[in-house]
Amino acid sequence: MDWVTTDRISGYAGKTVELRGWVANKRSSGKIRFLLLRDGPGVIQCVILPDRVSADAFELADKVPYESAVIVRGEVREDKRSPGGFEITVSDLKLVSEAEDYPIAKKDHGVGFLMDHRHLWLRSSRQVALLRLRSALTRAARQFFDEKGFIAIEAPILTPTSCEGTTSLFQVEYFDRHAYLTQSGQLYGEAAAMALGKIYVHGPTFRAEKSKTRRHLTEFWMIEPEMAFWELPETIDLAEGLICRLVEETLRSCSQELEALERDRAALEKVTPPFPRITYSEVVDLLEDKGVPFVWGNDLGADEETVISQAFDKPVFVTHYPAVIKAFYMKRDRNDPRLALAMDLLAPEGYGEIIGGGQREDSLDELEARIAEHGLDRDPLEWYLDLRRYGSAPHAGFGLGIERTLAWIAGIHHVRETIPFPRLMDRLHP
RNA sequence: UCCCCGAUAGCUCAAUCGGCAGAGCGGGUGGCUGUUAACCACUAGGUUGUAGGUUCGAGUCCUACUCGGGGAGCCA
Structure with missing residues (x-):
């Protein structure tokens, strides 16, 4: 399976690939979970459904802290609902390293705090x-x-x-x-x-x-x-x-x-x-x-x-x-x-x-x-x-x-x- | 070096005239099968920068200090 980065993802539509990166954000709606994977070149949304992954991987998608390092495998799909136009239907999610509580939140930080970090x-x-x-x-x-x-x-x-x-x-x-x-x-x-x-x-x-x-x-x-x-x-x-x-x-x-x-x-x-x-x-x-x-x-x-x-x-x-x-x-x-x-x-x-x-x-x-x-x-x-x-x-x-x-x-x-x-x-x- | 502004929960901020220290985000728990900084409910979280002063009473007023931000000079 090819390790692919988000800048080349459009060439892999329909294919199953591996991505390596960090958890930039996540959202969930009961039995469907979204994980935004940041891999350096970009960010891509990964969709985790309970019938497509193991119970452990589904659980991990909910619990994994922000900025943890992960490896995702799944099928590349073109989808207008996804920011960026492409998303991954996840078949496997592996934790490389669980992050501690990440100090930088999604909004509202002062310059001094950001410069310290x-x-x-x-x-x-x-x-x-x-x-x-x-x-x-x-x-x-x-x-x-x-x-x-x-x-x-x-x-x-x-x-x-x-x-x-x-x-x-x-x-x-x-x-x-x-x-x-x-x-x-x-x-x-x-x-x-x-x-x-x-x-x-x-x-x-x-x-x-x-x-x-x-x-x-x-x-x-x-x-x-x-x-x-x-x-x-x-x-x-x-x-x-x-x-x-x-x-x-x-x-x-x-x-x-x-x-x-x-x-x-x-x-x-x-x-x-x-x-x-x-x-x-x-x-x-x-x-x-x-x-x-x-x-x-x-x-x-x-x-x-x-x-x-x-x-x-x-x-x-x-x-x-x-x-x-x-x-x-x-x-x-x-x-x-x-x-x-x-x-x-x-x-x-x-x-x-x-x-x-x-x-x-x-x-x-x-x-x-x-x-x-x-x-x-x-x-x-x-x-x-x-x-x-x-x-x-x-x-x-x-x-x-x-x-x-x-x-x-x-x-x-x-x-x-x-x-x-x-x-x-x-x-x-x- | 000079001028201006600020310091309150992990972060961003609020707190009327000097009178019970609060919200959002983040954390925790639970809910939700298409979310877009998701949302909803509950929950934990505080020596109000430090030292002193005024006062019955100070986050709030005064003095000093520390740290931070903005600007000037100088320069790219």
């Missing part, structure tokens, strides 16, 4: 949908770069110093000295781009900022492409292509997940090229038109980002920020040295910045001056300066935040649900 919360349909969508999203992103000839590289997670010199880092003991958890793979990505041409880093990132918002985690994942001999405009095109690909792929292959998440497809269908591209200075004018007080030279806060993203129904690129509010490695605009060749992509619906990047400073003299201006320690960056000493070339790249992108595409409120085990300022467990 994250290891079990993952089993719920919404979380399963989110994690499947996350997997589809990272797969699509990597395919997008692979198809274009990008080489995947890994950046170190333990680093000797800060990449950007601004944010707080997690310090760890490293033999007789200190090391820091990386806040970006970018600098290493630049070195790899000089070796391989076009590369991307897909890896974790750590920020010790005491941020408590729906957009922040202390540990999150980025995909960071870096391209030698590329400049800002084509880098923006690449970012636009990536986002469109991710949305297309979601709409094409994740309909069930979007439905489970009750995500409005129409909002995603609007995400087609070209995205609006506005400069920082134009943003200042836009904010003025909207009656939001803002001074040129300040960084955009959450309120400003919300106003900007609400002015458009697709993601919007903001470019040419004042250099002083951007990282030391950003290349200055030749036409206006106050500006950096930077670009951020703001997601619609208030999800904030999902991409940040731009063209890198490729002049040794300029970069040395920036390091000094930012008050950074030069010694640990000598290797980075070498990239400008030995065949420096224009280059550019960006970082895509996986969790924010997923939160936006999935239409969920908080990024903590977009990663299996979120790390937050006040939460390191489970």
